[in-house]
Amino acid sequence: AQTVTQSQPEMSVQEAETVTLSCTYDTSESDYYLFWYKQPPSRQMILVIRQEAYKQQNATENRFSVNFQKAAKSFSLKISDSQLGDAAMYFCASRGIQGAQKLVFGQGTRLTINP
Amino acid sequence: GAVVSQHPSWVICKSGTSVKIECRSLDFQATTMFWYRQFPKQSLMLMATSNEGSKATYEQGVEKDKFLINHASLTLSTLTVTSAHPEDSSFYICSASGTGISGELFFGEGSRLTVL
Numbered sequence: 001a002q003t004v005t006q007s008q009p010e011m012s013v014q015e016a017e018t019v020t021l022s023c024t025y026d027t028s029e030s031d032y033y034l035f036w037y038k039q040p041p042s043r044q045m046i047l048v049i050r051q052e053a054y055k056q057q058n059a060t061e062n063r064f065s066v067n068f069q070k071a072a073k074s075f076s077l078k079i080s081d082s083q084l085g086d087a088a089m090y091f092c093a094s095r096g097i098q099g100a101q102k103l104v105f106g107q108g109t110r111l112t113i114n115p
Numbered sequence: 116g117a118v119v120s121q122h123p124s125w126v127i128c129k130s131g132t133s134v135k136i137e138c139r140s141l142d143f144q145a146t147t148m149f150w151y152r153q154f155p156k157q158s159l160m161l162m163a164t165s166n167e168g169s170k171a172t173y174e175q176g177v178e179k180d181k182f183l184i185n186h187a188s189l190t191l192s193t194l195t196v197t198s199a200h201p202e203d204s205s206f207y208i209c210s211a212s213g214t215g216i217s218g219e220l221f222f223g224e225g226s227r228l229t230v231l
Contacts, residue, residue, distance in 0.1 A: 033218035033219075035218075035219070042224075043153075043206060043208075043224075043225050044222065044224055044225070045159075045208065045210070045222035047219060050218060050219060052218070091158060091159070095218060095220070097218065102149060102161055102164055103149065103161075103210065103220050104161070105158045105159045106158065107157075107158050108157075108158050110156075
């Protein structure tokens with residue numbers, strides 16, 4: 001079984017500043033993926049960043065990076081140089097690697113960017 | 116690459132009628148597709164998992180007879196909401212995974228269903 005928990009329903013940050021969104025998870029899988037998805041007002045799900053759990057190195061994608069703490073089962077997202085276009089709902093998710101595993105989402109964090 | 120198209124993007128229907136939503140993988144073969152439901156300001160809730168050519172696996176609490184899922188080909192899955200009621204009004208999102216695409220699921224644009 002998998003569970004994903006996002007304890008911050010809402011976050012806000014000043015434009016150009018840095019913000020960190022928190023996520024913890026629990027899984028019985030020995031190997032798995034972790035994701036951050038962005039859902040803007042259009043409601044299209046957009047992949048922000050992906051982390052393979054067997055990799056110790058934290059994933060980075062331009063202004064987005066993660067802090068993956070496997071032992072603590074923590075997977076936070078850091079957004080640097082926040083831009084107005086970053087405003088959206090952000091969902092943390094996990095998925096087992098073996099077979100056709102489902103993607104389990106956290107509750108989501110609504111991020112507001114203040115100009 | 117890895118585009119998933121969902122149709123219709125929005126639909127309004129009368130109570131008691133059935134509505135079909137299509138989910139297509141345009142440039143890859145989707146061995147598995149997932150159907151999610153999302154209420155306003157909430158997360159995505161998995162309804163069912165469908166594998167091509169076999170019966171869908173429904174999550175606990177999801178009515179199989181109300182939400183019919185068919186995955187007849189490697190590029191198409193359909194969700195039919197039968198005898199729709201106002202409480203079925205929601206945002207439905209499909210996602211797909213294919214062979215050789217590591218881990219990531221690709222999402223359709225979603226379909227907003229309103230039942231009057």
